[in-house]
Every structure is written in structure tokens, then in C-alpha cells.
Amino acid sequence: MKYTYYPGCSLHSTAEEYNASSQAVFRKIGIEMEELKDWNCCGATSAHSTNDYLAHALPLRNLILAEKQGNDVLVPCAACYNLLKYADYHMRTGGKDSEQLNEDMQEIMGAKYRGSIQVRHVVDVFAEEKVREKISSLLQKPLTGLKVVPYYGCLLTRPFKVVAFEKNPEQPVKLDQLIETLGAECVRWSHKTECCGGSFSISQPELVLKLTRKLVEAAQYAGAEAIVTACPLCQTNLDTRQHTAGGGEGSSIPVFYITELIGIAIGAEGSTNWLKKHLINPVPLLRSLNLLAAS
Amino acid sequence: MSFAMDYYPNQVIRYVQLGGKDKVLSSRSIWVCACCKTCKDRCPNDIDISAVMDALKEIASEEKASLGDNLVPAFHESFLSSVQKYGRVYEAGMLAGFKLKTRTYSQDMQLGMEFLKKRKLKFLPEKVGQIREIRQIFEKAKAKERSR
Structure with a gap:
């Protein structure tokens, strides 16, 4: 199986470790990926908050490019995934509006979207039985003793009609299963799908501080030593707003991308470089459990 | 929220x-x-x-001439002007634009330093090759706004 890989803007900047760990893990598992050529920003929260047309047209350009390239699109960023999926849904169900939009794209790019590809999130692909079996068979360092909570946030699960890849989006389980596959302890908690505040980290930091504090407290209350995410906004918000530079206080717990944990467990290359990007240093926790070699 | x-x-x-x-x-x-x-x-x-x-x-x-909040709309504006210019978000430039617009320079200054130390922000923007297509998408979006 080969995928067209859509990294998105965050993965080329603040979330570089999510990009590097995703690529390293897929390479190790043997799933081939080719980056989408000349991809553009999905428009994120800013487009859908202020201009309905942009919110559909920006991701649609990527879908049309992906269709030319030929394979299903694989997306690690939960926000990009959500918006690409939304555009795909709009084109399949949007009636006259979507037809007009397709005409516009024909005029702009010389091509229309035919809906011949699927948009997939990395968690959904990892959770496929075959892929999970492959991960199991590659385990070099089971994450024994690592207690983590799976944090799905908003954009992977809502709106469930459009984006959900879970049977019950109020109680998603695919990240849980992956964590267990890695040999870590998946801790039950109350805030799996609560919101971290997303892009408000820049415009309304005090609101994000409140939301992230609640999330971290809930994770600690449940007995977790770390949080696992599959979204660059969730990871960045939780990581930076616990740090004193971001207004955080008291005890703090590391926030991992799921791909980082898979990478460490299956011995994918580069894990120490990924972890250096975190503001809350996860190395002491991993060392205390003998999950990282002492350097 | x-x-x-x-x-x-x-x-x-x-x-x-x-x-x-x-x-x-x-x-x-x-x-x-x-x-x-x-x-x-x-x-x-x-x-x-x-x-x-x-x-x-x-x-x-x-x-509306005056909005119920100024910071969030200013963020969206900075974000989208970056997308319009490059086709992708240039985070460092977008942040600078937002700070200038809202005069919130001191807020999160320390965090910004941490980001630079960790090299989490890139100094140079990435640009889409067919930027003409992005510009045309933005033009159409503006025209839709006006026609309402």
C-alpha cells in the first residue's frame, strides 16, 4: 500500500518532530509514502472562521493534486485531516455549491475533483489490524511501565458524521489500542475528547492556559505520567502551557506524539532528536523506566 | 469554552x-x-x-466596525495573509504580523525565546510553486464576499 503524504504547515515548523517521527515509523513498518507535490495550507481555523469559500477551496486544491498523484492521502495533523475530510465531504454532498466550486477549480487549476481517493489519518491507519500486527512484530523495546492517557481532542472525532473513524466517537479507542500494542499502560480518564483551545494559544493564551491546566490535572488525577496526542495543536498547547515560559506552574508531565512512542518501541531512527524539540523534557521519565539508552 | x-x-x-x-x-x-x-x-x-x-x-x-473581540480576528487576518502570500503558513512572519497588529509584544516573549532555542520556528518561509492558483482562490473568495 502506498500513500500520498500531506504534512501540513505545522509539521514543517513547530511540530517538526511529528513529521520526522511519522516518516521514520512508516519507513520502518514498510508503508510507502510520497509527499504531496506543491501542497498548500488547508486554511485551518482561520479560513473556516472567516470565509466559507476559502475553507472549502484551499483544502480542495490539495485533494485535486492528490488525485493526480494517485493514492489515498495520509495526514498526521488532526486539523489538516479534519479540513481535508470536510472538503471531501462537501464535494460528495454539497450539491450546487460544490459543483460551482469544482467549476472554479477547473478554471484555476485545469482539473476537477472526482472523489476517487480517501483521506486517512495516521491513527486510523496504525489501528488497522495488519498494521498493528506489524508493529507488534517489530517491537524492540516494549514500553513496559509507561502510564499514559490517550488524548484525542476535537478534530479527530468531530463532527462524527464527517470525520470520525471510530465506532463510538464519544468513546474513541484506536489510540488506546495502539498504546496497548506498544506495551504501555493506557490509563482511563475523563478528558479524552475535551478541547485544548487550538489556535487560541496565540490570540487568547489565558483561555488556553485554563483548558490545558484542566487537561493536565485530569491526566495526573487518573494516574498518568504522560499524555499521548495525534495533533500538533494539542501537543504544542499542552507542552508549552505547562512550561513556566508559557505561564505554567507546578508539576508537569511530558506530552508525546503517538508516532514518537511507536518509534521508540520499534527502534525507528532519530528518536533522541524528536524528543529534544519538547519543552517539557520527556527523557528523564523514559530513562527512569529504562526505555531510552543512557547517552 | x-x-x-x-x-x-x-x-x-x-x-x-x-x-x-x-x-x-x-x-x-x-x-x-x-x-x-x-x-x-x-x-x-x-x-x-x-x-x-x-x-x-x-x-x-x-x-461590523467594532467586534466583540479584536485579538482572534487579528490572528485570523495574519494567518490568512500569510497563506495568501506564500500558500503555506510562515509561522514566524505570521506571529510577528499578529504582534504588530495587536501590540501584544511582551505577551509570550519568554515562550518565543524557548521556541527559538529549540529551533521550533523557521526563519525562512516555504512557498507554493503555483502561487498563482492560491491568489486566484483568494480572489474568488473575496468576490463571493462582495456579491452577498
Whole structure:
């Protein structure tokens, strides 16, 4: 199986470790990926908050490019995934509006979207039985003793009609299963799908501080030593707003991308470089459990 | 996020039903809605509250001289001007634009330093090859706005 890989803007900047760990893990598992050529920003929260047309047209350009390239699109960023999926849904169900939009794209790019590809999130692909079996068979360092909570946030699960890849989006389980596959302890908690505040980290930091504090407290209350995410906004918000530079206080717990944990467990290359990007240093926790070699 | 709202989401919907246009368009609620879509998925009447919020933001930006919040709209503007220019978000430039626009220089200064230390921000923008296509998408979007 080969995928067209859509990294998105965050993965080329603040979330570089999510990009590097995703690529390293897929390479190790043997799933081939080719980056989408000349991809553009999905428009994120800013487009859908202020201009309905942009919110559909920006991701649609990527879908049309992906269709030319030929394979299903694989997306690690939960926000990009959500918006690409939304555009795909709009084109399949949007009636006259979507037809007009397709005409516009024909005029702009010389091509229309035919809906011949699927948009997939990395968690959904990892959770496929075959892929999970492959991960199991590659385990070099089971994450024994690592207690983590799976944090799905908003954009992977809502709106469930459009984006959900879970049977019950109020109680998603695919990240849980992956964590267990890695040999870590998946801790039950109350805030799996609560919101971290997303892009408000820049415009309304005090609101994000409140939301992230609640999330971290809930994770600690449940007995977790770390949080696992599959979204660059969730990871960045939780990581930076616990740090004193971001207004955080008291005890703090590391926030991992799921791909980082898979990478460490299956011995994918580069894990120490990924972890250096975190503001809350996860190395002491991993060392205390003998999950990282002492350097 | 309702703790930061002047009207709760159900009140916003009620004002829309009753024609309280001015109240909702000048509210803070529409801007601090984080678009988490929890209300949409749980609404017993199947109202797409987050889509209503988005529509209200769009109308407020077009019609209102003063908005219920200035920081969030300024962020969206900085973000989209970066996308229009490069086709991708140039985070360092977008942040600088936002700080200049809102004069919030000192806020998160320390965090910015940490980001630079960790090299989490890139100094140079990435640009889409066919930037002409992005510009045309933005032109069409503007034209749609005007034709309403």
C-alpha cells in the first residue's frame, strides 16, 4: 500500500518532530509514502472562521493534486485531516455549491475533483489490524511501565458524521489500542475528547492556559505520567502551557506524539532528536523506566 | 469554552431565531468559540451550532466596525495573509504580523525565546510553486464576499 503524504504547515515548523517521527515509523513498518507535490495550507481555523469559500477551496486544491498523484492521502495533523475530510465531504454532498466550486477549480487549476481517493489519518491507519500486527512484530523495546492517557481532542472525532473513524466517537479507542500494542499502560480518564483551545494559544493564551491546566490535572488525577496526542495543536498547547515560559506552574508531565512512542518501541531512527524539540523534557521519565539508552 | 462567553451557545441560537442581530454580531462569544464542535455533535435538535458561529463571524467581519473581540480576528487576518502570500503558513512572519497588529509584544516573549532555542520556528518561509492558483482562490473568495 502506498500513500500520498500531506504534512501540513505545522509539521514543517513547530511540530517538526511529528513529521520526522511519522516518516521514520512508516519507513520502518514498510508503508510507502510520497509527499504531496506543491501542497498548500488547508486554511485551518482561520479560513473556516472567516470565509466559507476559502475553507472549502484551499483544502480542495490539495485533494485535486492528490488525485493526480494517485493514492489515498495520509495526514498526521488532526486539523489538516479534519479540513481535508470536510472538503471531501462537501464535494460528495454539497450539491450546487460544490459543483460551482469544482467549476472554479477547473478554471484555476485545469482539473476537477472526482472523489476517487480517501483521506486517512495516521491513527486510523496504525489501528488497522495488519498494521498493528506489524508493529507488534517489530517491537524492540516494549514500553513496559509507561502510564499514559490517550488524548484525542476535537478534530479527530468531530463532527462524527464527517470525520470520525471510530465506532463510538464519544468513546474513541484506536489510540488506546495502539498504546496497548506498544506495551504501555493506557490509563482511563475523563478528558479524552475535551478541547485544548487550538489556535487560541496565540490570540487568547489565558483561555488556553485554563483548558490545558484542566487537561493536565485530569491526566495526573487518573494516574498518568504522560499524555499521548495525534495533533500538533494539542501537543504544542499542552507542552508549552505547562512550561513556566508559557505561564505554567507546578508539576508537569511530558506530552508525546503517538508516532514518537511507536518509534521508540520499534527502534525507528532519530528518536533522541524528536524528543529534544519538547519543552517539557520527556527523557528523564523514559530513562527512569529504562526505555531510552543512557547517552 | 463557554466560561469566556458573554452569551452561551444556546443563547446565541435563540438571539438568531428572535432577530437579535446586533447582539450576536457584537458578542465576544462568536470569537471565543473554539470550533471544537462538541455542541454540534451533542445537540438534541441537530443544529450545527459551530457552522452558525462561523457564519456569524463571517457576517460580523463584513458588517461590523467594532467586534466583540479584536485579538482572534487579528490572528485570523495574519494567518490568512500569510497563506495568501506564500500558500503555506510562515509561522514566524505570521506571529510577528499578529504582534504588530495587536501590540501584544511582551505577551509570550519568554515562550518565543524557548521556541527559538529549540529551533521550533523557521526563519525562512516555504512557498507554493503555483502561487498563482492560491491568489486566484483568494480572489474568488473575496468576490463571493462582495456579491452577498
